Amino acid sequence: MSVSLVKEKLLAVAHSGAYSLFTPSETRALAGQLDVFLRDHSSDKLTPLEYYDLLELQFYLTLISNEDKKAKSILDQLQDQFSSKDSQRLKLMKSIYLEAIGQSTEAIEALKGNKDEMRLARRMATFARKADNNEGYIKNLVSYLDLQPLDTMAWDELSFEYSKVGAYNKSVFCLEEIVLQDPLAYQCFYKIGLNNYYWGKQLMEGLWGSSSQGQPKKEKIVTLITVLSSARDNWLRCIEIFPKHTKSWVGIYLILNESFILKLNKWVHIREVEQFISHSRQLTIKAESTIKKLEGISDDNTFHELISI
């Protein structure tokens, strides 16, 4: 494997922050590769800027890997190098280190300073996070977004937190704030579709529950159709930007094939329901053929196995 390719890969991970979503095995593999690279090539293949970027990545990976002493040694090295500068990145690293070793009060203290430092303000919001209750965390994120409404990373985090508690409509709102700023963020359109889909599922369950007591109201059905149409349209927008996005095609396929949506046929006499079903039916056929083509599937059994996953 070429050294320059490894370098580009490591820098890509460091700059994007992708390590934050790595599984433990992926983290371990990356940390091993980074250690070897820094040991063998730190002097000949890296500019000083690249070297410190990779050192920062190494700090986070060692901290995740519970190697506290090594993480502290990297942090000290960086602090020695940049102690004269009032660096936001260093403050953040120090705070995350203190939080990791259980010194939360000191971690909060390390973030205090200039209120305009966005990354520190973001981090400050996370201290209300609790494993069993994210209400306080959501409140903190909302307050932060009142001050920084253009922070797409925070909108994404808030959307994730709302999804976790089943507030899919609010989650959709947060994601829509992101696509306002980045209209080509096709993954966001996919997530909007997905959240609308779950929201539709919630509404459908409500309708089904109420149907046992009486006929569900037409307005509720129309709301459900609006939500499902929005799911479909957002997946279509995702595909418009990136036609090979298999997950969006699967969503479109499922939107008329899942059992709960098949129940819609009961209300086909309502104009909106009839329109939704007729518009989506052709798309379902197209979705099936496209998924088969993208995944190289020829028989129906394999296709249904893939969909059930």
Place this chain on the structure above:
Amino acid sequence: MFLYLLGSLFLLHAGYSSYEYHQLQIKLPSDIFLEVAIAVIIFMVGAFASISNESFLNIKTNEQFQWPEKFLKPIALSESLSTIEKSGNEFNGSGYRPDFINIREKRQEYAQEFKD
């Protein structure tokens, strides 16, 4: 790099020849013009060759991928995204939230996975 060097040599040679002819106040022969044209073409080929696309690694699997074209990256967004997806990285880095990382949870997950 070699093509840049070759192009520079041709240009230098053509320039020096032109200087010599001007000293003698003789009209420049057509082979000097031809030499300049060849030098410019070599330079252009060298410029294109120097921007050839390198292959890249998937950030999770280390699998190696190539860009669809040897020179220049795709203009069509859909084609470009197909290649970016292969890298395992997300477009524009959206979807990653490193500043909101739950460090304690990550450490617990890691410790559970590698108990021994």
